[in-house]
Amino acid sequence: MSLSTAELIAQRQPGHSLPRDLYCNQQTLHDDLEQIWYREWVFAVPACEIPKAGNFATLQLGAFPVIIVRGGDGRIRAFHNVCRHRGQRLCAKASGSNPKLVCPYHQWTYDLDGRLLYARDMGEGFDASKYGLKPVHCIDLGGMVFICVAKVPPAVNELAQNLMRYLAPSGLSDAKIAHSSTIVEKGNWKLVMENNRECYHCGGAHPELCRTYSDDPLMTVMEGPHSASNEILTHWDRCDAAGLPARFVNAPDMQWRMARAPLMDNQESFTMSGKAAVMQRMGSIPWNDAGSLMFYHFPSSWNHFLPDHAIVFRILPISPTETEVTTKWLVHKDAVEGRDYDLAKLTEVWLATNDEDRRVVEENQAGILSPAYEPGPYSPRQEAGVIHLVDWYCATMASRLGLQSAAE
Incomplete structure (x- = not known):
């Protein structure tokens, strides 16, 4: 007899990946939808x-x-x-x-x-x-x-105040969609989000992305507005001087976080050359090498906002082992394809990265479907973001399924 979602969460080992059925069980998907997707923004x-x-x-x-x-x-x-x-x-x-x-x-x-x-x-x-x-x-x-879709949505004031302030320099009101891509990954939505929350795999899986985005955890692990690597702190000081919101801010339970981080070697954008992909810049960001404003929000989204364009990602669960991933590239509304940007150069890094992530997630799911799978330990150095996600998921589900002890 299989265990319920509540029992699986109560028995999970902190700091480890989740029990098998939490990644592939129909009842778990039903519970995830009811307790998270239908109740959160x-x-x-x-x-x-x-x-x-x-x-x-x-x-x-x-x-x-x-x-x-x-x-x-x-x-x-x-x-x-x-x-x-x-x-x-x-x-x-x-x-x-x-x-x-x-x-x-x-x-x-x-x-x-x-x-x-x-x-x-x-x-x-x-x-x-x-x-x-x-x-x-x-x-x-x-x-x-x-x-x-809940009758009464959760409070959104703190997220709203921070996100609107951080996004203001990107000028999204003056943007347009340059390209949209939707793929279906044959993996549970939590595996899709887990894969996004670490770069432990990046060096081996993402040669295009790693031209500009460092897989060094010190470049993405931030513990507070004054707690990060020296390179990030120096970048934040520079942003502060220009009035550009940049320092790490997050929800107490890590459901969302945002911060502006530099790309490697002062590169400008997620392109194969490292140079800006769009001549017509977005918003009022003062330099080409201002890095990426990174924003994630559980359960559905991660995003990058650069001086020349923005990339927004949305995931939606389809089945226990299928997830829809939609990516949209935003550019200034007056930017003209063929004059201000080349669409292939704009999209090639993340089109490649998305497909590489799809293969990683699908192989991850294939292994977890095996009866031989058992949860393994996360790397505290490399997979802190995954730990944040899994802890948030388990605490949220435990609380809503009446397992206060598991949520603590």
Whole structure:
């Protein structure tokens, strides 16, 4: 008889990878969705993806199809992508633009604020005001749109204040999507995020990325705004002098963190040459070699914001052993492909890195599926970020599944 998710978490060994079923069990995925994905803020899209009234984007969050749309008043809202008539999905496309939201089944028509405007032949006494689209909590934090399908979302004030301040110099309101890529990795969502949270594997797996991004843990391990390697501290001092937010800041439970870190050898961008990929710079960052503002947020996102472009990543669980990974490259809205940037040079490092990570995660999952798998120890030096993730996951799940002792 298999153990429950709560029992597996209660028995897990701190500082080690998780028990097998937490990475491949259908019941665990159900519990992860119910206790984390349906209760936390999840990164959805960059706001610049829907810059005009009527622009929309959709996503599938577990069982919930969601549509994010910009209204005529300029406000971004999210709704359950479900018609209030007979449940048809309103928008099947990943993105697009419509002056109204029209159900393709029977043409029930909704305003961009969710109000039902038209429902043909519904009879006397039909009250359209009772059949507006069901809202989803939605917030734009400095150009990154987050959603939450819970009835009551968690507090977001501390994240909002920090993220909006740190993102302001990147000028995301004046950005556009240069390229978007979506792949499916045949691995559990936690393995996808674990792989992102360490560079122990980078030297052997990512030759393109390691041209500019150091796999030395001292270049990414930060314990506070004044606790990091000398190289990072020097970089932060330089940023402070220019009024550029850079120092490490994080949630107490490490659900999110952000800091600006230099690239190797004062290089400028994630390119094969190390030089900027886009001539038209973003925002007001004062130097080409300002490094990357790195921001992650559990469970759904990691991101890099550079002086010339930004790269945002979103993961969504599909099944116990499948995860959708979407990457978007943002450039200044006035940048012209072929003049200000070459798309291949802009995207080649992270397209290669994403595919390399896909293979790593899939092989990781294949090994964990073996009955011979047992949890192994993390490296405190190389895998501190993974420990943060797994500790956050276990504490959150334990608390919500009623296992306070396991959460402590």
